[in-house]
Amino acid sequence: MPSYAMAIDLDRCMGCRACMEACKVENNTPEAAFWMYVFRFEEGAYPDVNVSFLPRPCQHCDNPPCVKVCPVGARYKQEDGLVLSDFDRCIGCRYCEVACPYGVNYFNWKHPEENYYLDWDDPELEEVTGGAVPPYANPDLGQPHGTEGRNVAGGGNTKGVTEKCTFCVQRLEKGLLPACVANCPVSVFAFGDLDDPGSAVSTAVAGRPHFSLLEEAGTKPRVFYLGENPISRESKQLEEVRKRA
Amino acid sequence: MRRTIVFGWLIAGFFLQATAYFFLGAKLGIPQSPANSNPRVPYAGLVFICGVMMVFISAVIYELLPDREDKGQTGDVRDGREYGR
Amino acid sequence: MAQRVGTYTYGSEPTERLPYGIGRVTGPWLFAAALAAGAFGFGVYAYYRQYTEGEVITGMRDIGTMGGTPWGLYVVFIAYFVGVSFAGIILAALIRLMNLHQLKPVARIAEVLTVIALVCAACCVLADLGNPIRGLLNLPRYARPGSPLFGTFTLVISGYMFASLVYLYLDSRRDAMICARVPGRLQTFHRIWAAGYRDTPAQRRRHYTASFWLAIAIVPLLVTAHSTLGFVFGLQIGRPGWHSALQAPSFVIMAGVSGTGLLIVAAAIMRRALGEQERLTGEVFRWLNNLLLVLILAYLYLWIVETLSSVYQGGEQEVEVTRALFTGEYATLFWLVLALLLSALALLIAQFFRPGLALVAGVTAGVLVNVAAIFKRFLLVIPSQTHGPLLPYSPGHYSPTWVEYGVVIGLFGFGTLLFIGFAKTFPIIHLPEAEKERAA
Numbered sequence: 072m073p074s075y076a077m078a079i080d081l082d083r084c085m086g087c088r089a090c091m092e093a094c095k096v097e098n099n100t101p102e103a104a105f106w107m108y109v110f111r112f113e114e115g116a117y118p119d120v121n122v123s124f125l126p127r128p129c130q131h132c133d134n135p136p137c138v139k140v141c142p143v144g145a146r147y148k149q150e151d152g153l154v155l156s157d158f159d160r161c162i163g164c165r166y167c168e169v170a171c172p173y174g175v176n177y178f179n180w181k182h183p184e185e186n187y188y189l190d191w192d193d194p195e196l197e198e199v200t201g202g203a204v205p206p207y208a209n210p211d212l213g214q215p216h217g218t219e220g221r222n223v224a225g226g227g228n229t230k231g232v233t234e235k236c237t238f239c240v241q242r243l244e245k246g247l248l249p250a251c252v253a254n255c256p257v258s259v260f261a262f263g264d265l266d267d268p269g270s271a272v273s274t275a276v277a278g279r280p281h282f283s284l285l286e287e288a289g290t291k292p293r294v295f296y297l298g299e300n301p302i303s304r305e306s307k308q309l310e311e312v313r314k315r316a
Numbered sequence: 317m318r319r320t321i322v323f324g325w326l327i328a329g330f331f332l333q334a335t336a337y338f339f340l341g342a343k344l345g346i347p348q349s350p351a352n353s354n355p356r357v358p359y360a361g362l363v364f365i366c367g368v369m370m371v372f373i374s375a376v377i378y379e380l381l382p383d384r385e386d387k388g389q390t391g392d393v394r395d396g397r398e399y400g401r
Numbered sequence: 402m403a404q405r406v407g408t409y410t411y412g413s414e415p416t417e418r419l420p421y422g423i424g425r426v427t428g429p430w431l432f433a434a435a436l437a438a439g440a441f442g443f444g445v446y447a448y449y450r451q452y453t454e455g456e457v458i459t460g461m462r463d464i465g466t467m468g469g470t471p472w473g474l475y476v477v478f479i480a481y482f483v484g485v486s487f488a489g490i491i492l493a494a495l496i497r498l499m500n501l502h503q504l505k506p507v508a509r510i511a512e513v514l515t516v517i518a519l520v521c522a523a524c525c526v527l528a529d530l531g532n533p534i535r536g537l538l539n540l541p542r543y544a545r546p547g548s549p550l551f552g553t554f555t556l557v558i559s560g561y562m563f564a565s566l567v568y569l570y571l572d573s574r575r576d577a578m579i580c581a582r583v584p585g586r587l588q589t590f591h592r593i594w595a596a597g598y599r600d601t602p603a604q605r606r607r608h609y610t611a612s613f614w615l616a617i618a619i620v621p622l623l624v625t626a627h628s629t630l631g632f633v634f635g636l637q638i639g640r641p642g643w644h645s646a647l648q649a650p651s652f653v654i655m656a657g658v659s660g661t662g663l664l665i666v667a668a669a670i671m672r673r674a675l676g677e678q679e680r681l682t683g684e685v686f687r688w689l690n691n692l693l694l695v696l697i698l699a700y701l702y703l704w705i706v707e708t709l710s711s712v713y714q715g716g717e718q719e720v721e722v723t724r725a726l727f728t729g730e731y732a733t734l735f736w737l738v739l740a741l742l743l744s745a746l747a748l749l750i751a752q753f754f755r756p757g758l759a760l761v762a763g764v765t766a767g768v769l770v771n772v773a774a775i776f777k778r779f780l781l782v783i784p785s786q787t788h789g790p791l792l793p794y795s796p797g798h799y800s801p802t803w804v805e806y807g808v809v810i811g812l813f814g815f816g817t818l819l820f821i822g823f824a825k826t827f828p829i830i831h832l833p834e835a836e837k838e839r840a841a
Contacts, residue, residue, distance in 0.1 A: 103463075103466070103467055104463070105466050108465075108466055110792075110793070112793070127792065133346075133348075134346050134347075135347060136637065136638065136639055138347040138352065138353060139346075139347060139547055139548065140548050140549060140550065140636075140637075141353065141545065141548060142540065142544060142545060142548045142550040142551060142554065143539045143540060143542075143543040143544065143545065144342055144352075144353030144354050144355070144543050144545050145353075145543075146353070147347070147350045147352070147353035147354070148347040148348060148349065148350070148352065148353070149349070149350065150348070150349045150350075160535075160539055160543060161531075161532065161535075162530050162531065162532050162533075162535050162536040162539055162540070163530050163531020163532045163535075163536075164529070164530055164531070164536070164550065165471040165472060165531070166548070166550060166633075168463065168464055168471045169464065169471060169472055169637065169639075169640060169786065170637050170639055170640075171464075171639055172638060172639030172640075172790075172791045172792075173465075173639075173791075173792055174463075174464050174465025174466070174790050174792060174794060175465070176463070176464075176471075177463050177467075178456075178463055178471055178531065179455075179531070180455050180456050180457035180461075180462070181454075181455045181457045182454070182455055185455075218350075219350055230455050230531070230532075231455065231456070231530070231531025231532045232531060232532065233531075284792065285791055285792070288638045288639065288791065289638065290638075302792070302793055304717075306793065307793070308793060308794070308795050336546075337546045338546075341544065341545060341546040341547075341551075342545040342546065342547060344546060344547050345547075352547065353545065354543070355542075355543055355544070355545070358542050358543075359541055359542050360544065360546075361540060361541050361542070361543070361544025361551070361554070361555060362541040362542075364544075364546075364555050365541070365555050365559045365560065368555065368556065368559065368560035368563065368564075369559070369560070369563050371618065372560075372563055372564045372567045372615070372618070373567065375567055375571060375611045375612075375614065375615045376567055376570070376571065378607060378610075378611045379571055379574075379604070379607050379608055379611050380596055380597070382597075
């Protein structure tokens, strides 16, 4: 049984957010839901400005507050380390969302048909895409996945449930890497089996000092950051928070 | 006789609660596998609620179950006095 | 020996009319019922829109990148309704365990208030869920004891409500027996309710014992139930402002404040509506007022302790939440709540020294503390979500939409309908013979 973990090299990250795009395409997440999110921080004043970036997937904690508070066990922890959300069992109480210290959960506030960036019924859209509407729909979504065989993959297809990053469980089962890891142009991510000393994540973590986010919260996250922690008292986000209409 | 039934019912109620909470529901503790998120017996929550309800129904049984001492007594609240004993 | 009680004369045979206007619909009652039904209808429409369109039409949004609050007005009122349900049981416990028989006339008002408040809390939970039908099906099947919400669903809504219903039922069989003597449409209903109660000495003795032990059993259930609701918030390390060991006791005490306050208001209304000035005396209200006074003082103490702890050496985010409360976005509401509680306190201290003010001071204080309780719950639930995130997201914002207000107003209408409906089918105040016999 592998023990999945992720290492993120902050010295390499340049804030291009290709990982956010890849996650969105792979998992079909709805508007304004960013299972993978990249913080952009700015520190100091001109001319001594420092800009840094921090990718924030779900941390798949070993002491996950979201799993502990779920009243029906829709949010569960697999033995291989992944924390997954069962869309068939979820009752939509959003307790996992308020319990998570990292803010990685997204609730489906709308109907799936109204939840996406484009109106797939629009004839103009069909013209633009050359008849392929939707241009890409991941066939793996909507199938049972994970060691329990439950409906855990993909986003936005059930109204009134809470969902989050799954480390692309549907890709892991096929022997592929998560979409963010596979699509980063500068190899920020290392992903693999922490129990295997030769895996990418073990090699990445072994050599360099690393930290995890909110270690003092006791959540024991499985995402390790290499490099310097960009979060400081002086850092502020480069852009305002966007709310869905 | 009634006391035995009521007491037994009460103990059964508490027993159901404790069993459902510790042994029938999902395993307690820091989540390490799906066993912490799935009940060991389905409808364990319902069993727990039945246990709570049983504890309080025992009071209803105590009051409503007819017993030996009820026979031969009439009560009447006219004028606030009791008739018969 | 006929005795006049309200609109009912008994001691003369045969009895002709049910007491307290039961079974007879009057103009003012119809007016109140119409208002309540209107509010309820509006709530149903608002919920229908939410159910079909999704919760996007509420003001709630995701925490973090979306800068919203996934828990909004519904959770505020779940906490409020569960809090109000404190009233019945504490009164039943006081009357039975401390032999405070002068409070007996308000007992049934309190018990009915408890049951209705819990029903409204349950409906509010369903209104908040993203998949309520699934909630009803999956909760009994999959409920996890490890989740703090397990206590809310099982102990609070099921156990506590059931215990209160049992207490209400057993305590009212005698009045049902009396009402069952009057022929009419409700006679069968009262007869079934009485279930063979004939007021023999043995039955009275059994009822005394049973209600004594019930009261003893319900008090720990009350503390556990309100504490688990406090744990829902207090155990979350991820939410500064919530994470505190004082949440559980704080919820118990605040429940007492809002429950007692609403009970005073309901008792005063019933006193006026049913003309029961002789039994719902100034002494009854003075007692309830003094109880409310003590509870407010206890709550203020807990509030001060909590605030001092976070201000002196709180974590960075906790200080941020406190700043938002004291001087930031929520300052108006925060200081208003404090002002309301202190005003209620002043009124209650005044009536402590000038007993003639008991009724007026009590009702005003009751209204003030309930408004304060609603706002205080809001100040608990919302700021920790908008200003509390531990990762540096920008601060968020929440304002409820008409849908949320509509559902909440509908719930109040529903509760009012249930209350006045009950008052028209069963005596809302204990029929007086019970006290006469106890004195004999």
